[in-house]
Amino acid sequence: MMRLVKFRLPRAAWTISCASATRQAATRAAPAFAAALLGALSLAVTPAHAASAIAQYDQPKYPANFTHFDYADPDAPANGYLSFENHDELQSYDSLNPFLVRGAPAPDIANLMFDTLMQRSWDELASEYALIADDVEVAPDQTSATFHINPAARFSNGDPITADDVKYSLDTLKSPQASPLLNSQFAIIKSATVLNKSTIRFDFVHPERDAPLIAGDLPVFSPKWGMTADGKRPPFDQISTAAPIASGPYLIAQRKNDKDIEYVRNPDYWAANLPTRRGMYRFERIRFKLYVDQYTQLEAFKAGDADVKVEYSATQWARKYVGKNFDNGLLKQVNVPDGPAQMQGLLINLRKPMFQDVRVRHALTLAFDYDWMNRMMFYGQYVRTNSYFDASPFGAKGMPGPKELALLDPFKASLPAEVFGPMTMQPNTLPPNSLRSNLRQARDLLAQAGWHYRDGALRDANGTPMNIEIIDDQPGMDRLLLPYMQALGMLGIQAHMREIDSALYQKRLDNFEYDMTTYIYNPVTIPGAELERRFGSAAASQIGSENYPGIKSKAVDAMVRAALAANTLDDLEAATRALDRILINEYYLVPEYYAPNTRIGYKTTLAYPKVIPTTYQAEDWIIDYWYKKPQAALSAATPVSAPSAAN
Known part of the structure; x- marks a missing residue:
C-alpha cells in the first residue's frame, strides 16, 4: 500500500496558517493563482473599519449580503447518514479533547464540534467571513484587531458565547496545558482584552498581515467544559473524556468503543442559516469506524459498510476498486x-x-x-517532489534572483554552495543515470563525512555502525521502504523498519524519538506563521512541535522572518524561494512524491456540489459539503440489480 498523505494534525482550519490546505489543480490553475496573488499583494493596507469579512490582502471576494459560498449547495438535502472510515489515519482514539498533545482525539471532533471566530473561505487566497464574530475591525497599524460576538451565538448547552469565553479559549490554548502546536499557532497574539460582554480586542506581538486571520481562526469552547458537579473545573490537560461544551454544529450521539463514534447534528445549532454555513453539514448523523489498516478499510467500503473512501494508494486505486458493487453502479x-x-x-x-x-x-x-518505484509500484500516478512549495509560485526554480541573493549572502559561509546555484533537482535513475551511480556518489559523500565500510558494516571513526530505524504506523509501507532499505544496505547501512500502533507512533513523533519516518508538510495558499512552527529554531526543542527534523539554523530563521515581514509578492516569493533553496540543499528529509489528483471512491447515493473549491482537503470537503441524494433521485438512478443503499 502506497500512501500519499499523513495527516498528523487536526484538520480544522486553525491548524494551517493563512488558509486551509490548498487543493487546486496546479497545472491548470497556477498562472491564475499567481496573477491573483500579484494583484492581492500589491495593495496597501486599508484604513480600519468594522466589517463582516477580512482578507489578508486586497478585498474579500464575497459582498456583505452574500447568501452562501459558491462551492456550497444551499438546496442540498439536509438529512441522511454518512458512514466514514478512518480519519487522520488513527486506528483508535482515547480523547474527546483535540487540543492536547497527549492522547489520540476522536475522529474529526475539532471540525464537527468547535467553531472558530470566523470562517475561512475555500476559494480565495486568505479571507474570513462572519461566524461566531459578526464583525471585525483591524487597526490601521495592524497591531490589533477587535471582534464583536454575534449576540445569537450559543454553545451546545444553550449558553450565550461571550467575549469572556473567547478570552478563556485563547488563554487556554496559549497555556502549557494545550498542545505546543496551538501555543505556537497563536503566539502572534500578545493578549486579549475584553471590552464588553460582546467585544474583545486582540493585541499582536508585532504587525503581521495574517495576524487578524490567525485570531479569526481561534476555536471557541465553554469554561464549563469538564466542570464537575460541585462546580470545580479540572486542569485543561485533564479534560479528555468529558463531552465538549462546544460551539460547532454536531454533538456526540454515541461511543461504542475506542474505534467507533457517531455524531448527530445539533437541532439547535444557532449558525445553521448564516451565509458561511448555508449548504454545509448536510448529514444528520456521521459515524466513524476505525480500521486497523488500509486493506480492511477498502474491503469494508467495497462491501458497502462505508459510504466513501479517500484513497492514498496508487496500487489499490488502479487494481482493487473492482467487484459487484462497482459493476452494478452502487x-x-x-x-x-x-x-x-x-x-x-x-x-x-x-x-x-x-x-x-x-x-x-x-x-x-x-x-x-x-523512478523505479513510480514505474513498478505507483502505476505512474505520482510526481517527484523537488520543492517544499512544489507547483506554487513560492518554490525556487533555476538560479537565485537578486532579492534571493540579498537574503542569502549574509549566511554564505554557513550554507552549502549549492544554495547559490541552480535549484537542486532530486536525483533520478533514468538513463543514462542509474541507482548504482547514485550509490557510488553516496559512498564518496559518506567517506568524506568519516563513514567507511569495514567488518561488514558502515562505521564511523570509533567503529560504531550506522544503524537506522524507520518507524511507521501503516501496514503496507514496507513495500515502499524495503527497496530503500536494500539500497542503504548496499552502502553498509543497517536499516530496518518498525511498524507500531498509531497512538505510540504519535507519541514517539511528538517526543522526537525516531531516526527516520515518512511525514507530510501540508501546503498553504500563502506561506505564513506555519513556517516558524515547521522550521524555526525555537520550535526544534518544543515537544509536540512541527519542527520534526530538529532544524536549528540562523539562515532558515532569517528567511522565515523575511517571509513573515513581506509586504509585496516579490518580497514574499524571494523569501520563500530562498528558504526553499536552504531546506532542499540541507537535506532535512528525503523527498518522495505527490499525486496531482485526489482519488475518491463513493456510493452513488451521495452527491457533491457542482462547484469544487480551489482549496480543500478531501475528507473535510466530503464531511462538510457532500450530501445524501434525495430519495426520488435514488429511485431513478439506482439499477434494479443493485443492493439496498440504505444505511
Missing part, C-alpha cells in the same frame, strides 16, 4: 484535480549525531530510487 471512482503540492518525505532526525553532517543526509537522499 460504487464509483472519481479523480478530483489537486493543487500546490505538499512536501512528503522521509524525515531525518538531526538530533541523532549520525545525521548531523549534511553529507550523510545527502547520501541518504541519493539512495532513494523514486
Whole structure:
C-alpha cells in the first residue's frame, strides 16, 4: 500500500496558517493563482473599519449580503447518514479533547464540534467571513484587531458565547496545558482584552498581515467544559473524556468503543442559516469506524459498510476498486484535480549525531530510487517532489534572483554552495543515470563525512555502525521502504523498519524519538506563521512541535522572518524561494512524491456540489459539503440489480 498523505494534525482550519490546505489543480490553475496573488499583494493596507469579512490582502471576494459560498449547495438535502472510515489515519482514539498533545482525539471532533471566530473561505487566497464574530475591525497599524460576538451565538448547552469565553479559549490554548502546536499557532497574539460582554480586542506581538486571520481562526469552547458537579473545573490537560461544551454544529450521539463514534447534528445549532454555513453539514448523523489498516478499510467500503473512501494508494486505486458493487453502479471512482503540492518525505532526525553532517543526509537522499518505484509500484500516478512549495509560485526554480541573493549572502559561509546555484533537482535513475551511480556518489559523500565500510558494516571513526530505524504506523509501507532499505544496505547501512500502533507512533513523533519516518508538510495558499512552527529554531526543542527534523539554523530563521515581514509578492516569493533553496540543499528529509489528483471512491447515493473549491482537503470537503441524494433521485438512478443503499 502506497500512501500519499499523513495527516498528523487536526484538520480544522486553525491548524494551517493563512488558509486551509490548498487543493487546486496546479497545472491548470497556477498562472491564475499567481496573477491573483500579484494583484492581492500589491495593495496597501486599508484604513480600519468594522466589517463582516477580512482578507489578508486586497478585498474579500464575497459582498456583505452574500447568501452562501459558491462551492456550497444551499438546496442540498439536509438529512441522511454518512458512514466514514478512518480519519487522520488513527486506528483508535482515547480523547474527546483535540487540543492536547497527549492522547489520540476522536475522529474529526475539532471540525464537527468547535467553531472558530470566523470562517475561512475555500476559494480565495486568505479571507474570513462572519461566524461566531459578526464583525471585525483591524487597526490601521495592524497591531490589533477587535471582534464583536454575534449576540445569537450559543454553545451546545444553550449558553450565550461571550467575549469572556473567547478570552478563556485563547488563554487556554496559549497555556502549557494545550498542545505546543496551538501555543505556537497563536503566539502572534500578545493578549486579549475584553471590552464588553460582546467585544474583545486582540493585541499582536508585532504587525503581521495574517495576524487578524490567525485570531479569526481561534476555536471557541465553554469554561464549563469538564466542570464537575460541585462546580470545580479540572486542569485543561485533564479534560479528555468529558463531552465538549462546544460551539460547532454536531454533538456526540454515541461511543461504542475506542474505534467507533457517531455524531448527530445539533437541532439547535444557532449558525445553521448564516451565509458561511448555508449548504454545509448536510448529514444528520456521521459515524466513524476505525480500521486497523488500509486493506480492511477498502474491503469494508467495497462491501458497502462505508459510504466513501479517500484513497492514498496508487496500487489499490488502479487494481482493487473492482467487484459487484462497482459493476452494478452502487460504487464509483472519481479523480478530483489537486493543487500546490505538499512536501512528503522521509524525515531525518538531526538530533541523532549520525545525521548531523549534511553529507550523510545527502547520501541518504541519493539512495532513494523514486523512478523505479513510480514505474513498478505507483502505476505512474505520482510526481517527484523537488520543492517544499512544489507547483506554487513560492518554490525556487533555476538560479537565485537578486532579492534571493540579498537574503542569502549574509549566511554564505554557513550554507552549502549549492544554495547559490541552480535549484537542486532530486536525483533520478533514468538513463543514462542509474541507482548504482547514485550509490557510488553516496559512498564518496559518506567517506568524506568519516563513514567507511569495514567488518561488514558502515562505521564511523570509533567503529560504531550506522544503524537506522524507520518507524511507521501503516501496514503496507514496507513495500515502499524495503527497496530503500536494500539500497542503504548496499552502502553498509543497517536499516530496518518498525511498524507500531498509531497512538505510540504519535507519541514517539511528538517526543522526537525516531531516526527516520515518512511525514507530510501540508501546503498553504500563502506561506505564513506555519513556517516558524515547521522550521524555526525555537520550535526544534518544543515537544509536540512541527519542527520534526530538529532544524536549528540562523539562515532558515532569517528567511522565515523575511517571509513573515513581506509586504509585496516579490518580497514574499524571494523569501520563500530562498528558504526553499536552504531546506532542499540541507537535506532535512528525503523527498518522495505527490499525486496531482485526489482519488475518491463513493456510493452513488451521495452527491457533491457542482462547484469544487480551489482549496480543500478531501475528507473535510466530503464531511462538510457532500450530501445524501434525495430519495426520488435514488429511485431513478439506482439499477434494479443493485443492493439496498440504505444505511
